[in-house]
Amino acid sequence: MATERVEEAIEAIRLSGGRITVDRRAVIEALDRSDDHLTAEQLADAVWAQHPDINLATIYRTLELFERLDIAFHVHIGHGPSRWHLADDVHHHLVCEVCDKVIEIPDSTFDPLRVRLETDTGFVIDPHHFSLSGRCAECAAATPDAPNAGEASQG
Ligand SMILES: [Zn+2]
Ligand SMILES: [Zn+2]
Ligand SMILES: [Zn+2]
Structure with missing residues (x-):
């Protein structure tokens, strides 16, 4: 059963002039x-759970194609290989360096920073490509000797 987002992605391939292959x-x-x-x-x-005959190189090439067509994008979450998303699911990632938890935050969170950076430097940020690293609420609470812990109380 194809969901709406699958149909939309297929339509994007069709509009780009690409063929809709099984892969x-x-x-x-x-x-x-x-x-x-x-x-x-x-x-x-x-x-491979459903199409064991498709080879890995084809899957990589397909992901690259999807990225060019804005159907999917990759994001770097912490160390290790990048992770993939369908492009209709735009959000950003905070990753905890202690417990590896990934927290998703909306695009709009970055708007003030985006505007500020563009005004000050002309730089246009692409915040979805990389995640921000730090410590989640639980891990921050569990390690009170954090470098910034003292500054916060001094206002
Ligand atoms: Zn954590
Ligand atoms: Zn995500
Ligand atoms: Zn990348």
């Missing part, structure tokens, strides 16, 4: 099924 559809469906932040290899496992 491309399989990768879109794997992206759609995963709520998690899967690496290309984890996505390949998801694809």
